[in-house]
Amino acid sequence: xxxxxxxxxxxRFREAALPYLDDVYTLARYLLRDxxxxxxxxQECYLRALKHFDSYRGPAMKPWLFAIxxxxxxxxxxxxxxxxxxxxxxxxxxxxxxxxxxxxxxxETEVLRSRDAGAIRKLIDALAEPFRETFVLREINNLSYxxxxxxVGAPVGTVMSRLARARAMLRAAWTAEEEQxx
Amino acid sequence: xxxxxxxxLLHALLDNELDAxxxxxxxxxxxxxxxxxxxxxxxxxxxxxxxxxxxxxTAPASxxxxxxxxxxxxxxxxxxxxxxxxxxxxxxxxxxxxxxGVVALVLRQDDQQRILSEVVSAHLRSLQAGHLxxxxxxxxxxxxxxxxGKLDVAPPVIDLTAQxxxxxxxxxxxxxxxxxxxxxxxxRQHVVNLFVSQTSxxxxxxPKTETMQGFNCRRWSNRGLNFWAVSDIGADELAxxxxxxxxxxxxxxxx
Ligand SMILES: [Zn+2]
Numbered sequence: 001x002x003x004x005x006x007x008x009x010x011x012r013f014r015e016a017a018l019p020y021l022d023d024v025y026t027l028a029r030y031l032l033r034d035x036x037x038x039x040x041x042x043q044e045c046y047l048r049a050l051k052h053f054d055s056y057r058g059p060a061m062k063p064w065l066f067a068i069x070x071x072x073x074x075x076x077x078x079x080x081x082x083x084x085x086x087x088x089x090x091x092x093x094x095x096x097x098x099x100x101x102x103x104x105x106x107x108e109t110e111v112l113r114s115r116d117a118g119a120i121r122k123l124i125d126a127l128a129e130p131f132r133e134t135f136v137l138r139e140i141n142n143l144s145y146x147x148x149x150x151x152v153g154a155p156v157g158t159v160m161s162r163l164a165r166a167r168a169m170l171r172a173a174w175t176a177e178e179e180q181x182x
Numbered sequence: 183x184x185x186x187x188x189x190x191l192l193h194a195l196l197d198n199e200l201d202a203x204x205x206x207x208x209x210x211x212x213x214x215x216x217x218x219x220x221x222x223x224x225x226x227x228x229x230x231x232x233x234x235x236x237x238x239x240t241a242p243a244s245x246x247x248x249x250x251x252x253x254x255x256x257x258x259x260x261x262x263x264x265x266x267x268x269x270x271x272x273x274x275x276x277x278x279x280x281x282x283g284v285v286a287l288v289l290r291q292d293d294q295q296r297i298l299s300e301v302v303s304a305h306l307r308s309l310q311a312g313h314l315x316x317x318x319x320x321x322x323x324x325x326x327x328x329x330x331g332k333l334d335v336a337p338p339v340i341d342l343t344a345q346x347x348x349x350x351x352x353x354x355x356x357x358x359x360x361x362x363x364x365x366x367x368x369x370r371q372h373v374v375n376l377f378v379s380q381t382s383x384x385x386x387x388x389p390k391t392e393t394m395q396g397f398n399c400r401r402w403s404n405r406g407l408n409f410w411a412v413s414d415i416g417a418d419e420l421a422x423x424x425x426x427x428x429x430x431x432x433x434x435x436x437x
Contacts (some may be wrong), residue, residue, distance in 0.1 A: 010253050021249070025241035039245045046249045117235050124237070138197065139229070140237050145199050164190040171228050 013053045016061050017046065023141055024065050030136040031073045033125050045069040063143060063151040070133075070152065115174075123173050130154075131166035138163055183211045188218045195222075196229055298401070298410070300357045302394045305375045305412040308353065308364065314373065315351030315366050325352040329363055337363035337378035337407070338431060345426040347374060367423070374413040374423055381408045389424050391417050400424050404431070 024045060028038035045068050049056075056064060124132060130152070137148045145163075149156045183191075188211045194200045195208045212219045308314050317328040322341040329336035332354055341349045347367040355364045355377065367374040381403060389402035398420045400411045411427075413420055 014253070018246075018249070021241045021246060022238060025245065026237075026239045029239045038239075039242065039248075042241065042245060043248055043252065047252060050253065115231075115235070117237055120232070120235055121237060139232055145194070145197070160190050160194055164193045167193060167225055167228065168189075171224060174228070 009053065010050070013050050017049055017053075017065060020062050020065055021046075023062055024069055027066055027133075027136060027141055028069055028073065030124060030140070031070070031129075031133060041069060041072045044072045048072065060147055060150075062141070063147040066137065066141070066143075066151040067153070119177075123170055123177070126173060127166055127169055131162050131169060134159055134162040135166035135170065183207055185211075185215060185218055188212065188215065189221060192218065192222045193225065196226060297358065298392060298394055298399055301377055301399060301410045301412055302397050304355045304357055304364070304377065305373075305397060306395075308355070308366070308375055309373060314353065316353045318351040320349050322349060325349065325365065328352055329354075333361060333363055337365060338434075339365050340427060340430045340434070342367060342423070342426055342430060345430070347423050347426065369413070369415050369419065369423070372413055372415045374411060374415065374420070376427070377410040377412070379408045381406055389421065391420065393417075402428075404428065405435075 021042070025038060025042050028041045028045075029035065032038050032041060045065065048071075049065055049068050052068070124135065127135060133152065134148060137143045137151060138145075143151065145156050145159050148159045148163075152159070154162075188208060191200065191204065191208045192212065195205055200208065212222050317325055319325050319328075320341070320343065322339045326336050326339040329339075329352060339349070339352065343349060347369050350366050350368050353364045353366060355362050357377065357379075360379075363378050365376045365378065367376065383403060384406045385403065387401075387403035389400050391398055391400045393399070397412055397414055398417050400417075400420050400423075402409050402424065409424075409427075411420055411424055413423075415423075
């Protein structure tokens with residue numbers, strides 16, 4: 001009976017996908033940097049995921065959902081025509097710059113002070129794409145490099161260089177803030 | 183290994199992503215290169231601080247509810263007046279649907295009020311001469327089969343005569359333009375109509391009494407059914423009726 005098929009499918013989808021709601025929402029918050037945009041994107045993501053659930057072959061649900069969320073968010077990026085970021089505004093150029101430039105100033109002596117979550121979130125929000133996305137997927141959503149590559153549709157090598165770049169930029173911004181605070 | 187390569191691979195080392203061979207290569211470079219060693223130490227420190235901080239967000243409950251409500255079976259059964267009263271289908275495919283618990287039926291307040299007023303109107307109609315019962319019997323084994331074929335599945339018919347509420351019969355009624363079963367009881371000379379409809383929500387909802395046009399209506403949900411008990415008896419007596427009905431239902435289910 002088609003009604004039952006649909007219900008069973010919905011139930012399987014619910015069990016497979018809803019446990020990752022916080023993960024998907026977290027990524028959406030960092031990608032869109034706006035709570036209500038993130039909610040809309042996550043809802044759309046789950047609608048699309050259900051629509052394509054028949055073709056889902058597992059095993060990793062999380063990167064699959066993230067890939068769908070990215071597609072939803074990309075439309076949003078296009079609409080917004082790139083909101084400026086504080087640290088880096090041109091991802092293309094940033095990817096070509098040597099990654100250790102910012103940390104040359106006596107890095108041995110620097111010890112990062114613990115910051116509250118809100119302050120760190122702001123620093124992450126200020127990272128340019130695609131570095132912010134890669135950083136969040138690794139550091140906050142705990143994806144492996146291979147899973148990140150799968151979710152963002154890029155080679156693992158690209159993921160690695162973006163992650164290195166993201167962390168270098170984040171640490172530079174972090175230490176710069178601490179310098180100012182002194 | 184160049185410093186360029188090391189500055190990228192040291193992160194893979196931090197993240198435990200390197201195979202043993204590459205890990206040794208990176209460690210060897212770090213051991214011989216103070217700059218890369220400093221960067222490695224700094225990044226490890228930052229990773230430690232980040233790991234100690236909760237940087238995740240929690241999805242708002244309203245978002246979760248929105249997603250639940252937008253799943254397709256929720257769309258088919260829009261949580262609106264159309265689906266509130268779907269007749270009886272216990273034991274059929276629809277009860278499998280209800281048992282799966284996948285459809286949360288959430289009535290908006292105005293819908294609940296509108297249904298309540300229809301229930302009270304139906305109660306009023308039933309009090310007019312000749313409208314109270316379609317089948318007259320104090321025997322639950324006569325009343326219950328009478329519903330068969332008129333509704334998908336008969337509503338629960340329980341004789342509560344011993345508990346002070348006399349079963350007098352059953353009736354087909356219409357609420358929200360749908361057929362619905364009404365089981366009729368009497369307490370002294372007062373009529374109690376028990377309206378029962380199937381619901382996709384299997385959650386237990388505790389009984390609540392509301393008053394409309396001078397009638398008390400006690401509404402609750404259990405076992406995939408919505409119940410409305412309507413009467414002009416006092417609220418405490420109506421609550422007693424509901425308690426006894428539920429107790430007998432429970433005994434039936436467990437017995
Ligand atoms: Zn080096």
